[in-house]
Amino acid sequence: MDNRKIVLVGTGMVGMSFAYAALNQNACDELVLIDINRERAVGEAMDLNHGLAFSKTSMKIYAGDYENCADADIVVICAGVNQKEGESRLELLSRNAKVFESIVTPVVKSGFSGIFLVATNPVDIMTRITFEMSGFPQHKVIGTGTTLDTARLRYMLSDYFEINPRNIHAYVMGEHGDTEFVPWSQALISTKPLFDVINHNKDRFSLEKLDEIEYMVRTSAQQIIKAKSATYYGIGMAIVRIINAIFQNENSVLTVSSRLNGEYGINDVYIGSPCILNASGIKHVLNLTLQRDETKKLRDSASVLDNSYKELKL
Numbered sequence: 325m326d327n328r329k330i331v332l333v334g335t336g337m338v339g340m341s342f343a344y345a346a347l348n349q350n351a352c353d354e355l356v357l358i359d360i361n362r363e364r365a366v367g368e369a370m371d372l373n374h375g376l377a378f379s380k381t382s383m384k385i386y387a388g389d390y391e392n393c394a395d396a397d398i399v400v401i402c403a404g405v406n407q408k409e410g411e412s413r414l415e416l417l418s419r420n421a422k423v424f425e426s427i428v429t430p431v432v433k434s435g436f437s438g439i440f441l442v443a444t445n446p447v448d449i450m451t452r453i454t455f456e457m458s459g460f461p462q463h464k465v466i467g468t469g470t471t472l473d474t475a476r477l478r479y480m481l482s483d484y485f486e487i488n489p490r491n492i493h494a495y496v497m498g499e500h501g502d503t504e505f506v507p508w509s510q511a512l513i514s515t516k517p518l519f520d521v522i523n524h525n526k527d528r529f530s531l532e533k534l535d536e537i538e539y540m541v542r543t544s545a546q547q548i549i550k551a552k553s554a555t556y557y558g559i560g561m562a563i564v565r566i567i568n569a570i571f572q573n574e575n576s577v578l579t580v581s582s583r584l585n586g587e588y589g590i591n592d593v594y595i596g597s598p599c600i601l602n603a604s605g606i607k608h609v610l611n612l613t614l615q616r617d618e619t620k621k622l623r624d625s626a627s628v629l630d631n632s633y634k635e636l637k638l
């Protein structure tokens with residue numbers, strides 16, 4: 325691509341962590357910042373531009389409008405509203421659906437024909453809403469899904485087994501949230517099944533530790549929010565990772581949120597599972613041979629997401 329152009333909608337903590345990581349990793353050539361708080365987007369563009377002299381890139385960064393989406397390759401959505409006191413999850417979801425209407429409609433109206441990448445929570449449902457509102461083909465509407473959760477898992481396994489995370493092949497699947505889980509039957513260290521590694525080294529490793537790690541992964545966000553109110557660096561880097569897979573036509577496997585069409589017996593629901601990503605967006609959803617209890621966990625997670633979506637009454 326001659327000019328890799330990204331429009332970022334939502335210049336809050338997550339959006340700007342992504343923008344900062346994108347600048348440092350030279351992830352695009354042009355970055356447009358949009359926020360309902362225009363002054364904030366202008367200030368953020370100024371701040372990033374003032375770092376350009378220390379950067380290896382000559383990225384063009386500016387605060388813009390939805391018309392700027394017309395020739396963009398990717399629109400990243402990190403905009404959202406936070407839960408008010410006493411507000412139910414569903415009420416928050418309805419307000420975020422309204423926020424998305426005010427974003428997706430003008431993006432589509434601009435003539436944009438690239439890829440939507442959604443990070444706003446609840447990310448699987450917001451991605452499904454984006455798919456429905458945009459009328460885009462499903463391979464061009466992607467959610468960050470369990471990409472960050474998978475990175476957390478690999479980090480924790482790497483720490484426990486003392487193996488570089490790059491040589492750990494394990495995924496978090498399902499909703500990015502309470503019903504996510506680790507299909508341990510699929511976990512490998514190099515080419516060796518994780519269960520074999522534990523069984524052959526019982527003096528050093530235990531199966532119980534895997535439950536602990538899975539719990540730590542699932543509750544990481546809550547722990548970080550308790551400590552510092554929000555999480556943003558990890559997800560910012562996860563978004564850059566997905567964008568690199570798209571711009572560099574990598575055919576990489578990442579656990580993004582994609583729309584399933586019969587895989588694992590699930591239909592129409594956006595949910596996190598290993599997918600092959602390249603310049604076309606989602607090239608293929610892998611259909612892993614899960615164990616029966618793992619398939620059940622994934623289907624239960626999909627039901628939770630499907631029910632929330634259907635309760636929304638868009």
Ligand code: NAD
Nearest residue numbers: 334335336337338339359360403404443444445447468559
């Ligand atoms: P934030 O409040 O710092 O930023 C949200 C931004 O959205 C604000 O700048 C706000 O002005 C903007 N905004 C609100 N309504 C808008 C509209 N209609 N149009 C344009 N901009 C609008 O929040 P944050 O910490 O950056 O989090 C953003 C989202 O990312 C949240 O939903 C959060 O839960 C989610 N998140 C996702 C993951 C993940 O793994 N997917 C991880 C962390 C956070």
